[in-house]
Amino acid sequence: MNHLDLLTFARGSALNWALIIFVAGTVLRLFEIFGLSRKPDLARPRIDSPGSGWRTMFTRSIPPQGMLKRDPVTYIGGYAFHLGLFLAIFFFAPHIEFFRSISGLSWRALPSALVDASVVAAIVSLIVLLAHRLNNPVKRMLSTFGDYLAWTVTFLPLLTGYMAYHHLFVEYTLMLALHIFSVELLLVLLPFTKLFHTFSVFVSRWYNGDFFGRKGVAS
Amino acid sequence: MKQKQMMDALPGTVGEGLAQRGVDRREFLKFCTAMTAMLALPPSMAGVMAEAIAKARRQSVIWLSFQECTGCTESITRSHSPTLETLIFDLISLDYHHTLQAASGAAAEHAREQAMKDNDGKYLLIVDGSIPMGNAGYSCIAGISNYDMLVETAKGAVAIVAVGTCATYGGIPKADPNPTGAVSVSDIVKDKPIINVPGCPPIPVVMTGVLAHFLTFGNIPELDALGRPKSFYGETIHDRCYRRPFYDQGKFAETFDDEAARKGWCLFKLGCKGPVTYNACATTKWNEGTSFPIESGHGCIGCSEPNFWDAGPLYKALSMPVSATGSMLGAAAAAGAAAGVAVTWYNRSTKAQAKATHAKVTVQELTREEK
Ligand code: SF4
Numbered sequence: 391m392n393h394l395d396l397l398t399f400a401r402g403s404a405l406n407w408a409l410i411i412f413v414a415g416t417v418l419r420l421f422e423i424f425g426l427s428r429k430p431d432l433a434r435p436r437i438d439s440p441g442s443g444w445r446t447m448f449t450r451s452i453p454p455q456g457m458l459k460r461d462p463v464t465y466i467g468g469y470a471f472h473l474g475l476f477l478a479i480f481f482f483a484p485h486i487e488f489f490r491s492i493s494g495l496s497w498r499a500l501p502s503a504l505v506d507a508s509v510v511a512a513i514v515s516l517i518v519l520l521a522h523r524l525n526n527p528v529k530r531m532l533s534t535f536g537d538y539l540a541w542t543v544t545f546l547p548l549l550t551g552y553m554a555y556h557h558l559f560v561e562y563t564l565m566l567a568l569h570i571f572s573v574e575l576l577l578v579l580l581p582f583t584k585l586f587h588t589f590s591v592f593v594s595r596w597y598n599g600d601f602f603g604r605k606g607v608a609s
Numbered sequence: 610m611k612q613k614q615m616m617d618a619l620p621g622t623v624g625e626g627l628a629q630r631g632v633d634r635r636e637f638l639k640f641c642t643a644m645t646a647m648l649a650l651p652p653s654m655a656g657v658m659a660e661a662i663a664k665a666r667r668q669s670v671i672w673l674s675f676q677e678c679t680g681c682t683e684s685i686t687r688s689h690s691p692t693l694e695t696l697i698f699d700l701i702s703l704d705y706h707h708t709l710q711a712a713s714g715a716a717a718e719h720a721r722e723q724a725m726k727d728n729d730g731k732y733l734l735i736v737d738g739s740i741p742m743g744n745a746g747y748s749c750i751a752g753i754s755n756y757d758m759l760v761e762t763a764k765g766a767v768a769i770v771a772v773g774t775c776a777t778y779g780g781i782p783k784a785d786p787n788p789t790g791a792v793s794v795s796d797i798v799k800d801k802p803i804i805n806v807p808g809c810p811p812i813p814v815v816m817t818g819v820l821a822h823f824l825t826f827g828n829i830p831e832l833d834a835l836g837r838p839k840s841f842y843g844e845t846i847h848d849r850c851y852r853r854p855f856y857d858q859g860k861f862a863e864t865f866d867d868e869a870a871r872k873g874w875c876l877f878k879l880g881c882k883g884p885v886t887y888n889a890c891a892t893t894k895w896n897e898g899t900s901f902p903i904e905s906g907h908g909c910i911g912c913s914e915p916n917f918w919d920a921g922p923l924y925k926a927l928s929m930p931v932s933a934t935g936s937m938l939g940a941a942a943a944a945g946a947a948a949g950v951a952v953t954w955y956n957r958s959t960k961a962q963a964k965a966t967h968a969k970v971t972v973q974e975l976t977r978e979e980k
Contacts, residue, residue: 392835392914392915392916393885394885394911394914394915394916394917394920395915395916395920397885397920398916398919398920398921398931401921401927401929401930401931402921402930402931402932403932405930405931405933406930406932406933406937409930409933409937409938409941410937410938410941410944411941412941413938413941413942413945414941414942414944414945414948415945416945417941417942417945417946417949418945418946418948418949418952419949420949421945421946421948421949421950421952421953422949422952422953422956425949425950425952425953425956425957426953426956427957483859483861483877483878484877484926484927484928485928487877487878487926487928487929488928488929488930490929491925491926491929491930491933492930492933492934492935492938493935494935499859500859501857501858501859502856502857502858502859503857557848562845562884562885563885566884566885566927
């Protein structure tokens with residue numbers, strides 16, 4: 391199998407299966423989470439705080455007072471990584487073509503150089519965050535295999551994409567195939583690992599905010 | 610004086626042939642300079658090459674055509690005016706080529722056998738077209754199957770040049786479902802140096818370059834992992850494409866005749882396979898340097914790569930899935946939903962069951978365990 395054959399396989403049946411598992415897995419998990427259902431809370435809310443859940447979705451996304459100073463690596467690294475990844479996935483012209491071909495929707499791309507810079511920011515952030523995780527005793531203690539797995543499968547598409555774009559070390563066709571394979575690995579694992587926070591993060595923030603609001607905790 | 614130098618060439622050599630055709634040394638040197646540039650050799654090699662080629666005996670060449678469309682021969686022989694490339698081509702001794710030769714039938718086969726005998730171990734074998742491994746009757750010449758003819762002729766060849774994507778990698782005959790069981794030359798011949806010159810068709814000057822290299826150095830040029838001369842196939846079309854700045858800026862044509870296409874913006878979205886195609890079109894160009902497909906407004910189809918016919922639709926961007934569709938994802942979502950309902954039902958029934966079997970204990974029922 392030569393490099394082009396490998397690329398054709400990566401864009402063909404391998405991608406089909408990865409997408410099927412990703413979509414089916416995501417829908418399954420969403421059903422599972424929303425279907426759990428909670429017992430109705432019969433207690434009277436402590437304070438009447440409408441919109442507490444919605445507010446929390448926002449407030450939890452910005453650092454609480456003083457925290458940025460206390461833990462700049464986590465916050466700045468976290469922002470840089472998430473923003474860089476978001477721009478790379480959704481605003482690189484070839485990626486938009488991918489979305490267009492399966493959804494029919496398309497939007498304006500960012501200049502490749504800008505996407506490139508955001509990928510570098512994301513890669514550097516991920517490495518710094520990993521180092522921080524390993525060095526900070528609390529973070530290290532809280533980390534499980536799942537965290538390292540999530541880190542790895544997120545890092546690989548960024549790295550391979552960067553290498554493919556810059557024609558680094560590996561022949562381009564092969565590198566492109568490897569990039570697509572790494573994305574497929576991410577797609578397959580996403581619904582079943584901590585990476586599912588992609589879909590659940592704001593739901594759980596709303597839930598926590600609402601829950602705490604009812605108990606009288608400020609959000 | 611220069612003319613005289615050529616005239617002095619030994620009988621039977623390329624130099625003599627050039628002199629007879631009135632090609633002067635200056636013209637010939639110009640050709641050699643172009644060739645050294647093409648072959649990525651230092652400019653000082655032009656003189657060496659001129660000398661070597663002029664002294665070389667006319668190289669005996671046997672050209673076999675198997676499952677092909679004659680496009681390769683067309684490409685190599687169709688020059689608008691007799692360029693030096695064609696002259697060089699004339700100056701090899703093309704002893705057998707069943708499209709170009711006048712002889713036919715037994716006489717033609719006899720020419721091949723004669724050339725094989727006379728130049729045993731020295732002739733160059735050029736092949737275009739793939740070889741059917743299914744029924745031998747799919748393609749045969751003078752009752753000889755392509756396979757038998759290739760094996761027999763390859764035996765005494767000094768090297769083999771596989772011309773075109775069919776001979777190099779199987780080409781369109783090998784495309785799914787490959788009804789004839791087509792294979793490439795290198796699938797069959799394992800014990801001879803093989804130079805692959807793929808392309809559908811290949812660029813004429815690449816052929817000339819390979820021949821010039823062979824006549825100059827008596828060996829084959831440096832090849833890549835797919836057997837292609839690195840000097841011509843070392844870079845992708847995309848690397849050398851004049852539309853590349855637009856790709857980098859994210860400026861793309863959306864249709865073949867929109868404003869952007871006319872402004873020369875990148876054809877990536879229209880399915881251009883330039884980024885994964887190794888060939889020299891963007892530098893050597895076609896039709897005596899006139900243009901190449903991307904310059905005429907059509908994306909690269911990747912014709913010099915193995916199995917390019919089966920590498921997804923020609924008009925789909927490289928980053929698009931080959932076959933995934935929205936409806937496929939819809940079906941996946943439906944399956945996920947069905948599984949989700951089943952899991953939810955299971956979870957809820959487990960919960961209900963736990964609730965039902967939950968035995969309530971009252972304070973009165975609690976007894977202190979005496980120690
Ligand atoms: S037209 Fe094709 S080869 Fe040229 S820059 Fe665009 S993608 Fe690359």
